[in-house]
Amino acid sequence: MLLTILSYAMIIVFMYVIMKKKLSPFVALVLVPLVFTLIAVVSGVAKKGSLGNFILDGIATTANTGIMLLFAILYFSIMLDAGLFDPVTAKMIKFAKGDPVKVLMATAIVASVVSLNGDGTTTTLIVCSAFIPIYQKLGMKLMNLAVLIILPNTIMNLLPWGGPTARAMAVLHVGADILAYLLPGMIIALAYVIFFVAPYLGRKERARLGVKNLTDEEIKELVTVSDPELAKIRRPKNVIFNAVLTIALIVLLVSNSFLDINLPPLFLFLTGTVIALLVNYPNLKDQSKRIGDNGGDAVQVVILVFAAGIFMGLFQGSGMADALAHSFTKIIPEQMSGFWGLVIALISAPGTFFISNDGFYFGVLPVLAEAGRAYGFTNMEMALASLMGQAFHLLSPLVAFIYLLLRLTGVDMGAWQKESAKWALGIFVIFIVTILLTGHMPAYIPQ
Numbered sequence: 001m002l003l004t005i006l007s008y009a010m011i012i013v014f015m016y017v018i019m020k021k022k023l024s025p026f027v028a029l030v031l032v033p034l035v036f037t038l039i040a041v042v043s044g045v046a047k048k049g050s051l052g053n054f055i056l057d058g059i060a061t062t063a064n065t066g067i068m069l070l071f072a073i074l075y076f077s078i079m080l081d082a083g084l085f086d087p088v089t090a091k092m093i094k095f096a097k098g099d100p101v102k103v104l105m106a107t108a109i110v111a112s113v114v115s116l117n118g119d120g121t122t123t124t125l126i127v128c129s130a131f132i133p134i135y136q137k138l139g140m141k142l143m144n145l146a147v148l149i150i151l152p153n154t155i156m157n158l159l160p161w162g163g164p165t166a167r168a169m170a171v172l173h174v175g176a177d178i179l180a181y182l183l184p185g186m187i188i189a190l191a192y193v194i195f196f197v198a199p200y201l202g203r204k205e206r207a208r209l210g211v212k213n214l215t216d217e218e219i220k221e222l223v224t225v226s227d228p229e230l231a232k233i234r235r236p237k238n239v240i241f242n243a244v245l246t247i248a249l250i251v252l253l254v255s256n257s258f259l260d261i262n263l264p265p266l267f268l269f270l271t272g273t274v275i276a277l278l279v280n281y282p283n284l285k286d287q288s289k290r291i292g293d294n295g296g297d298a299v300q301v302v303i304l305v306f307a308a309g310i311f312m313g314l315f316q317g318s319g320m321a322d323a324l325a326h327s328f329t330k331i332i333p334e335q336m337s338g339f340w341g342l343v344i345a346l347i348s349a350p351g352t353f354f355i356s357n358d359g360f361y362f363g364v365l366p367v368l369a370e371a372g373r374a375y376g377f378t379n380m381e382m383a384l385a386s387l388m389g390q391a392f393h394l395l396s397p398l399v400a401f402i403y404l405l406l407r408l409t410g411v412d413m414g415a416w417q418k419e420s421a422k423w424a425l426g427i428f429v430i431f432i433v434t435i436l437l438t439g440h441m442p443a444y445i446p447q
Contacts, residue, residue, distance in 0.1 A: 003045045007320035010036040019414040029307035033314035047319035058313015066305040071269035076125040077294035078276045083234040084242040098212030101202030107148045108198040115156035120401040128408040142409040167361035172379040185434035304403035325364040348389025381441045391428035
């Protein structure tokens, strides 16, 4: 009982200090779970084990992601320095002609397409690299960019190679036909983001900034690199090579999800970074300069990833995660048994936000499913229900790549979570309504 109380208290305190900006994300991710784990250990309710092992186990789960992010950030920073995305920026500015609505719709479309690879890190790096210069040149809010990157990625994360769907399939032993049941909701949710959310935010920006109706001369001025330091590191002659290298890298990343080619993202970004440096900056001093100038941004993100690992290591190692998971099933009144599919869908929102996907799908879902089968719900119905909460999962401070997104856009985590959550709620509703209307999950089974 005490462990359950501590788990809820820890989450409340953590979210409070983050939302109210009392502590930085890095300090909060380490300090808050450490304090509550120490309380659990001293009071004798924690699982057996040492704090050191809890932390090391947690860091081990994020080590690959952290190192991969290091080289991914370096790679795309080098591409940005070399000017790979300058033509993209120029075309987007010419297309938008100073209209924020067009820019935001283009952001949502590109983010949706790039998210097909199921990797939030790649999506963030590609979209930010292409669009941040446009937003800055037009004076637009980067908060909108951060929101319109995460929403499509949230939807596309339901593809089997994204992670959560594969976990639900494995735990409940359902087939790949689950994707056919998810697709209608995904398509409607994407249309909602592209044709409702993006234009709505764009109209607000248009009211604030106006449509600049840029002339050809002004567009040319916007896309011309005027800073002599930036011009010096640009490599316009290498644009085609850099584009081919980047496309090949993305193709291999996506293929890795379908085929057993045994080329992990860490290896691909490491190799890509080395090739990019050798081709664009063959001089050793230039190479050191590029690594030095871009290394700070990479380190800022990587330490947050490791801090998230420490958080999960302490949360799970102490037993607080298990206590929280079991409490979900005990607080539901028996009268709700006929609505068990909806109950799982509602639980999946906070469940996948506060607990890792592994913790929820391998720890909480089997318990919920066992009860659901007794109430007459099939494994497929419960698997679908468990995926509805993914609408909010990527807003969690336990998702590693969001620290990259926040770092690149410079937005505050709490403000970004609030802004994104209100639109994510629409996605959540669309997901649930769609599987109900298509008959893939009953709203109620008489008991």
